[in-house]
Amino acid sequence: MTPSHDVVLVGGGGAGLRAAIAIAETNPRLDVAVVSKVYPMRSHTVSAEGGAAGVIAPDDSLDAHAYDTISGGDWLCDQDAVEAFVTEAPQELLRLDHWGCPWSREADGRIAVRPFGGMTKMRTWFAADKTGFHMLHTLFQTSLKFRSVVRYDEWFVTRLLIDDGSVQGVVAIDLKSGRIEAITARAVILCTGGTGKVFPFTTNAAIKNGDGMALAYRAGAPLKDMEFVQYHPTGLPFTGILITEAARAEGGYLINKDGFRYLQDYNLGQPQPQPVLRTMELGPRDRLSQAFMKELDKGRTIEAEYGHVVHLDLRHLGAKKINAKIPFVRELCLKYQNLDPITDLIPVRPVVHYMMGGVHTDLNGATPLPGLYAAGEVACVSINGANRLGSNSLPELLVFGSRAGRAAAEYASRGRDVNPSVLAQAKDEAHRLEHVLLNTRGRERIADLREAMQKTMEQSAGIYRSGASLENGVGQLRGLQDRYADISVQDQSRTFNTERVAALELAFMLDVAEAILGSALRREESRGAHQRTDFPKRDDERFLAHSLTYRSADGSSRVEYLPVTLTRWPPAERVYGEAAPHGGPHHVAGRKVSSGTAI
Numbered sequence: 001m002t003p004s005h006d007v008v009l010v011g012g013g014g015a016g017l018r019a020a021i022a023i024a025e026t027n028p029r030l031d032v033a034v035v036s037k038v039y040p041m042r043s044h045t046v047s048a049e050g051g052a053a054g055v056i057a058p059d060d061s062l063d064a065h066a067y068d069t070i071s072g073g074d075w076l077c078d079q080d081a082v083e084a085f086v087t088e089a090p091q092e093l094l095r096l097d098h099w100g101c102p103w104s105r106e107a108d109g110r111i112a113v114r115p116f117g118g119m120t121k122m123r124t125w126f127a128a129d130k131t132g133f134h135m136l137h138t139l140f141q142t143s144l145k146f147r148s149v150v151r152y153d154e155w156f157v158t159r160l161l162i163d164d165g166s167v168q169g170v171v172a173i174d175l176k177s178g179r180i181e182a183i184t185a186r187a188v189i190l191c192t193g194g195t196g197k198v199f200p201f202t203t204n205a206a207i208k209n210g211d212g213m214a215l216a217y218r219a220g221a222p223l224k225d226m227e228f229v230q231y232h233p234t235g236l237p238f239t240g241i242l243i244t245e246a247a248r249a250e251g252g253y254l255i256n257k258d259g260f261r262y263l264q265d266y267n268l269g270q271p272q273p274q275p276v277l278r279t280m281e282l283g284p285r286d287r288l289s290q291a292f293m294k295e296l297d298k299g300r301t302i303e304a305e306y307g308h309v310v311h312l313d314l315r316h317l318g319a320k321k322i323n324a325k326i327p328f329v330r331e332l333c334l335k336y337q338n339l340d341p342i343t344d345l346i347p348v349r350p351v352v353h354y355m356m357g358g359v360h361t362d363l364n365g366a367t368p369l370p371g372l373y374a375a376g377e378v379a380c381v382s383i384n385g386a387n388r389l390g391s392n393s394l395p396e397l398l399v400f401g402s403r404a405g406r407a408a409a410e411y412a413s414r415g416r417d418v419n420p421s422v423l424a425q426a427k428d429e430a431h432r433l434e435h436v437l438l439n440t441r442g443r444e445r446i447a448d449l450r451e452a453m454q455k456t457m458e459q460s461a462g463i464y465r466s467g468a469s470l471e472n473g474v475g476q477l478r479g480l481q482d483r484y485a486d487i488s489v490q491d492q493s494r495t496f497n498t499e500r501v502a503a504l505e506l507a508f509m510l511d512v513a514e515a516i517l518g519s520a521l522r523r524e525e526s527r528g529a530h531q532r533t534d535f536p537k538r539d540d541e542r543f544l545a546h547s548l549t550y551r552s553a554d555g556s557s558r559v560e561y562l563p564v565t566l567t568r569w570p571p572a573e574r575v576y577g578e579a580a581p582h583g584g585p586h587h588v589a590g591r592k593v594s595s596g597t598a599i
């Protein structure tokens with residue numbers, strides 16, 4: 001018999017598990033399926049290191065967190081979403097505390113907070129530098145309390161089932177047996193995470209292939225703000241392993257080949273004896289990654305085995321602080337770079353880290369397709385605008401995972417029954433998976449196409465892009481889509497057929513890559529993480545708007561625009577360094593960028 005549930009959640013990471021708990025708490029009579037292509041504890045959330053932002057210190061305010069987020073996002077955030085986010089983030093983080101999350105604390109028992117890039121106050125909660133690990137454990141163990149939550153571990157979702165415009169379930173492969181099943185539901189929530197793997201050099205786990213974005217896009221839902229791809233300034237050069245921003249929050253320096261703290265040349269303030277919020281190494285990620293590229297142009301980076309790098313210097317922090325506050329950074333350096341940050345410089349370079357864009361949703365995770373919801377990195381609400389601030393993503397999973405769970409629970413409680421006719425679509429999908437993707441002997445190798453796609457993305461849509469590089473990329477991707485039709489899947493087995501999964505993931509990534517390039521090509525301005533060398537200025541007149549990318553019937557992409565929701569913070573110049581405004585709109589007007597190299 002076809003498995004059927006009230007709500008199907010695709011994804012068992014932070015957003016998925018938070019949504020599952022919210023559904024179970026909203027209506028215990030609803031049964032919830034958590035379908036995940038990996039065991040939930042292996043989801044990418046587990047690797048988050050630095051922390052989760054939420055206002056708690058007495059000298060902090062919700063308005064300050066909102067302002068930092070909105071200015072950090074270069075005014076592309078929806079301000080009503082940001083207001084909901086900053087209000088609910090501390091409540092969610094405290095809830096996690098009550099569920100057992102071991103937040104690091106001060107000696108007197110208060111929650112400890114650390115500074116983070118682009119934030120004017122210390123508001124980032126952390127559990128040493130394994131925050132995501134502890135958060136995911138807490139959510140996982142809490143989800144086990146609810147008998148209404150059933151899990152499909154190591155099931156891979158390949159398609160959404162739709163009847164009369166509403167989403168009514170998914171088709172999935174049980175990876176262990178190869179069995180293909182329709183899992184029907186009154187509502188589906190996508191919590192499938194990001195898509196860093198469309199680029200060659202990324203901090204993202206190999207499972208981050210944009211599956212959920214492509215599932216929604218193919219079903220007719222628009223993808224929002226896909227042109228905004230975040231580079232994190234400090235990845236280890238060969239592996240792309242992240243050296244968390246917490247290393248700089250604890251006082252680490254970025255230096256070029258002359259040992260010079262080069263960020264002082266880029267409108268990010270001047271070096272001070274102690275780290276100063278929103279200045280130098282505590283500037284936002286987009287600006288720091290762009291500064292690296294400028295240093296590269298000036299010949300001030302260090303040529304190393306795997307490309308040019310700069311150095312992250314933690315030596316002055318001393319062994320005691322490094323071991324207490326950022327032990328995982330040390331462990332990663334010792335294991336993967338064969339160096340000890342207590343005595344050695346760490347080579348780093350910018351690395352693709354996070355997708356600001358994703359499936360277009362409202363404040364409750366609802367997409368324009370009835371019955372379809374999305375939360376977490378796969379979704380774009382949008383609180384991150386053109387550039388996410390570090391430590392805003394983990395609380396986003398909690399706030400909007402919870403909201404999407406509650407909204408989907410309400411929808412499913414009053415929703416109509418599944419129409420049995422959707423099973424015909426499931427049959428078609430089973431046919432495709434069995435006959436097109438299991439017995440195919442084309443000429444193209446999956447690995448070749450994937451590599452070509454990643455190279456195309458890096459060359460055409462990296463930290464700096466231009467109309468010409470993007471046009472070129474669009475053409476190359478079209479060629480890769482054609483070549484995909486002729487792929488070969490040699491492994492015919494049904495048990496853990498990773499080759500078939502890789503073929504499916506590649507197809508998802510090609511669709512997502514097309515949406516990234518299409519929206520980047522049309523946005524003729526520079527804002528946050530989207531820097532066009534041919535349009536170097538922000539253009540609020542034309543582009544204070546979200547891009548919505550739709551898939552046309554012929555498979556090509558079509559872009560429309562949606563105005564940004566502004567509530568209390570009128571667009572202003574983004575200013576960092578000591579001249580930065582601290583607070584609300586009354587501080588913003590009339591500020592000028594200080595001198596230095598414009599980026």
Ligand SMILES: Cc1cc2nc3c(=O)[nH]c(=O)nc-3n(C[C@H](O)[C@H](O)[C@H](O)COP(=O)(O)OP(=O)(O)OC[C@H]3O[C@@H](n4cnc5c(N)ncnc54)[C@H](O)[C@@H]3O)c2cc1C
Pocket residue numbers: 010011012013014015016035036037038039040043044045046047048049050051052053131132155156157158191192193194203204205207208211212242353354375376377378390391392393394395397
């Ligand atoms: C190394 C690293 C460090 C980070 N550090 C921080 C930090 O300190 N602070 C911060 O705020 N943010 C941080 N981030 C960002 C943040 O961790 C992520 O954005 C967030 O964890 C994503 O959570 P998620 O629940 O949306 O998705 P994920 O945790 O990625 O989970 C996705 C889930 O979807 C499932 N899935 C995907 N496709 C399918 C499919 N086809 N079928 C079935 N299941 C599927 C997967 O199995 C998985 O369970 C970091 C990110 C990285 C990569």
